[in-house]
Amino acid sequence: MVRAAQPNTSETKDFPGASVQVRSVSHAFDNDAQVLPVLGNVTFDVPSGETLALLGPSGCGKSTLLRLIAGLEMPKRGEIGVDHVRVVGPDPSRLLVFQDPLLLPWRTVKENVAYGLEAQGIGKEKERVLQALQMVGLSDFAAAYPRELSGGMAQRVALARVLVNRPRVLLLDEPFGKLDSLTRMTMQEELLMLARRHTFTTVLVTHDVEEALLLATRILVFSSRPAEIILDLENNLSFPRFRDDPEFISLRRQSLVALGHGEEFFR
Amino acid sequence: MFDKTQFPAENVAPTAGHSVFRLWWPGVISGVTWATAFSVTALFPNHVRTPAAQSLEACEIMIIIFSGFSVLLGNMSSFSSLAHHGRRIAALGGAVAVWEVMTAKTGWLPLPFFPSPQAILDVYRVDSERLAQSVFHSLLLLIPGFGLGSLTGFLVGVAMGWSPEARYWGHPIIRLLGPLPSIAWLPIALFIFPTITAASVFLIALATAFPVAVLTASGVAIVDSRLYDVGRTLGASEGFLIRTIVIPAALPNVFVGLFMGLGASFIVLIVAEMLGAKAGLGWYLQWAQGWAAYANLYAALAVMSVLFSSVTMVLFAIRRRLLRWNRETVEW
Numbered sequence: 001m002v003r004a005a006q007p008n009t010s011e012t013k014d015f016p017g018a019s020v021q022v023r024s025v026s027h028a029f030d031n032d033a034q035v036l037p038v039l040g041n042v043t044f045d046v047p048s049g050e051t052l053a054l055l056g057p058s059g060c061g062k063s064t065l066l067r068l069i070a071g072l073e074m075p076k077r078g079e080i081g082v083d084h085v086r087v088v089g090p091d092p093s094r095l096l097v098f099q100d101p102l103l104l105p106w107r108t109v110k111e112n113v114a115y116g117l118e119a120q121g122i123g124k125e126k127e128r129v130l131q132a133l134q135m136v137g138l139s140d141f142a143a144a145y146p147r148e149l150s151g152g153m154a155q156r157v158a159l160a161r162v163l164v165n166r167p168r169v170l171l172l173d174e175p176f177g178k179l180d181s182l183t184r185m186t187m188q189e190e191l192l193m194l195a196r197r198h199t200f201t202t203v204l205v206t207h208d209v210e211e212a213l214l215l216a217t218r219i220l221v222f223s224s225r226p227a228e229i230i231l232d233l234e235n236n237l238s239f240p241r242f243r244d245d246p247e248f249i250s251l252r253r254q255s256l257v258a259l260g261h262g263e264e265f266f267r
Numbered sequence: 268m269f270d271k272t273q274f275p276a277e278n279v280a281p282t283a284g285h286s287v288f289r290l291w292w293p294g295v296i297s298g299v300t301w302a303t304a305f306s307v308t309a310l311f312p313n314h315v316r317t318p319a320a321q322s323l324e325a326c327e328i329m330i331i332i333f334s335g336f337s338v339l340l341g342n343m344s345s346f347s348s349l350a351h352h353g354r355r356i357a358a359l360g361g362a363v364a365v366w367e368v369m370t371a372k373t374g375w376l377p378l379p380f381f382p383s384p385q386a387i388l389d390v391y392r393v394d395s396e397r398l399a400q401s402v403f404h405s406l407l408l409l410i411p412g413f414g415l416g417s418l419t420g421f422l423v424g425v426a427m428g429w430s431p432e433a434r435y436w437g438h439p440i441i442r443l444l445g446p447l448p449s450i451a452w453l454p455i456a457l458f459i460f461p462t463i464t465a466a467s468v469f470l471i472a473l474a475t476a477f478p479v480a481v482l483t484a485s486g487v488a489i490v491d492s493r494l495y496d497v498g499r500t501l502g503a504s505e506g507f508l509i510r511t512i513v514i515p516a517a518l519p520n521v522f523v524g525l526f527m528g529l530g531a532s533f534i535v536l537i538v539a540e541m542l543g544a545k546a547g548l549g550w551y552l553q554w555a556q557g558w559a560a561y562a563n564l565y566a567a568l569a570v571m572s573v574l575f576s577s578v579t580m581v582l583f584a585i586r587r588r589l590l591r592w593n594r595e596t597v598e599w
Contacts, residue, residue, distance in 0.1 A: 072496055092502040102497050106515040106592040115511070116501035145592050165501065 017201040018083045018093065018168035020046040020069060025078035026226075027064055038064050040226035041078070048083075051195055051202040053212035055255060056222030062205040065227070066171045069203065070096045082169060092116055095167040099174045101154035103146040109133070109157050110142040116165040132164035133157075135194065152183035163194070172204045176211070188215060192239070209255050213248060214241050221258040231258040291341025293353030298334035300360030301327055307367045308385070315374040320385040322392060330360065382562035390566035397551070398570055404546035405536060408464065409578070412471025413532045417525055419472065420479025424521070427480065428487020429513060441481060449474035449531070450538045457543065467539040474535040475528035479521065486520025487513050519593055522586045529582060533575050548574075 027039040038061035046052050054062045067073050068080055071090040080087045082094060095116075103112045114129045133139050136156040146154055155175060162170065172191075176184040192215060195202055206212050212219050213235060221231035233254060237247055305327040308320050334356075341350050363384055369375045371383035391398070426433040427441075449470050456466035490513060498508045540549025548571050555563035 067496075070496075070500055072499065090500040090502075092500065094500070096496070096500055098493065098497075100493070102491070102493050104494065104512065104515070106518075115498070115503075119498065119501050119503035119507050119511075147592070161501070 016168060017049040017199045019048045020169060020201060020203065021079075021081035021084060022046075022065070022069070023079045023081070025065070025068065025075045025080060027061070027068065027073075027075050027077075028226075037226040039068075039075070040228045042227065042229060043078075044220060044229065044232070046201055046203060048201055049199045050218060051204065051216045053204045053206055053216035053219045054222060055206060055209060055212045055219055055259070056227060057224045057259065058207050060222050060224045061227035062222055063173050066096060066173050066203060066205055069169070070094050070171055072096075092120055092165045093167055094169040094171060095162040095165060096171045096173060097155075097158050097162055097175045099177045101146070101151075101158040103149075103154055103157055103161075105146050107146075108142070109138060109144050109146070109149070112146065112157055113161045113164050115161060120165075128164055132160040135163055136160045136190070152179050152187065155179060155187065159191075167200055170200050170202045172202065174206055175204075177206075177208075184211075191215065209252055209259075210243065212255070213237075213251055214243075219251075219255065221255055231255065289342055291338050291350070291353070293350070293357055294334050294337035294339075294341045297353060297357035297360060298331055298338065300357050300364065301330045301334060304360050304364035304367060305331060307364050307372060311372050313371050315371060315378055315383075317371045317383045318386050318389040320371075322388045323385040326388070327360075327363075330356065379559050379561045382565065386562040387565050387569070390563050394563060394566070398567065401546060401548045401551040401567070402570060402574060404544070404550075405540065405548045405574070408467045408471060408539070408544075408547065409532060409536050412468040412536070413475050413529060415468065416472035416475025416532065417479050417528060420476035420524065420528065421483050421521060423476070424480040424483025424524070425487060425509065425513065425517070427484040428517065429509060434484070437480075437484075441477065445477045445481065449477075450535050453539065453542060463539075463543045463545075467536070467544065470539055471532045471535050474531040475525075478527035478531065479524035482520045482524030482527070483517055486517030489520075490516040519590060522582075522590070525582060525586075526579070529579060537571075 022042055022044050025039055025042045026037070028035050028037040030036075042065065054065065056062050064073070068075050069082075069087065071087045071094065074088075087094075103109075104115065107115065110129055110133070113132050114125070117123065117125050117128065130139065130142070133142055136159050138153060138156055138160065141149065141153065141157075146157070149157065155178075159175070176187050179187065188211065191202075195215075204212070204215060217235055219231075219233040219235055220229050221233065222228065223230050231254070233251060235251060237245065237251075241248060305324060308327060309324055337346070337350070337353065340346055341353065366384055370378075370381055371385065423433075423437060427437040428434075452470060452473065453466070456469055457463065460466035460469060494512050494516070495508060498512050503511065536547075537549040537552070540547040541553045544550045548567055551567045552564055555561070555567060
């Protein structure tokens, strides 16, 4: 398990976080004759090592922003940089974890984790693969096929498949959205452990206000489509964070109000 | 009432099978039906002219002995896979008895169209060499034809599933020429290709390639595109994506295509051999009919069914091996 592993300085050096620059980015989808704007002039910076949460109503364009940072799509307008170098395509230094694990069912857990290393021609590197599986606590399932895993385990494998490449920016697209609440809590804790021990920069897309407040050091709240930043919230709460901490409650209220809730019916 | 501390050792509930001997009933019935078949064959005079029945009788006796053993051993777990066929073997004995009565013993079914069981068995004694050569020649067409066709179909299918340009050009060809039975090309193939063998191989390949191409292409098209996102972010090149995602994802569909292609290739093989060739199982059928040797015809059909079924079994075994990760239930 993640908890069992000891902090290791050489490991930390393997994960130097990168800073991310998003500069006046607008994006739209061309649907037949119609143009659907999804992002409207978004600008922000993520310093190296920060955990940033992008919070907003579902379908607002947060996930599109992650795809743009990953380099899977190019923005219609504006620029995205990583360490002040313009993003022009996907790269294993910026890796995405999706809501679904999206494992390759014909590969065993071990082979799924090794996929990136093989693709980059690094070779199978058994040690690195096993180390990544250890990080997510699945060493015993190295030879299993994805169909034999539970949802939480599959998502852990997806995380290991990313971590084995020692990414500098970790992009998480509602990674715990489909997990049951207990598994979700466990994985949130594990992610915090990883983020603490390594210095990678994390951008987390979520529509769960509590998740954002528990995990992130900074929260950007987006409006509905086309997404624009409506609130930039620092979250300096120390760990462990408590859901009933007055400061936590106040931050949650601010976020909910920004999202258009908590005024009339809920407080 | 139960003893508070322990059940008394002598009060063990009886369990089935252990010490109690039980007859294995399918074995008993099989013994009876095959004994009936044997007595009909051996004890009654023939009504029509028919080859000597020694080999048939030998088979019948062997099965009777075997059934006798199975009455004692059939319940043992080590025989369970063989025992599965028990009732089928028993039914077959009855069928042979009825067949024997209707042909050799009474002549109710007219000769030469309905030979007796011993007449068909006798073909394997007299004509086994020619049959073996026919099988050999048929495989000589089938294997290269099916191999070439599946490879071509697979490559075309992957190209069409992956590249819009290949799909643009491939689609009308498949749509227009696909439904044409490939045997319809026979007259043209015969003058284009220098030998009948080459023409037949080409036609078998054609018959195989179309279903394989169509199903491979659709298999590639239904791959979850998010898997490509995963692959691309992890640093995969286009070739690597095709090798590690596109092809494995399409493989279940490819095997459906191969199964259909194999069926089509059997048809083309037999028809091509009947129409043009000088050897092979199709030619054998034609030759046997020419001599009104209907026993040979049935014997060849039996060989054909065993051969084609085995080839299909091989295909399914390969599929089972390659698709270990996928829990499919359809088996051959």
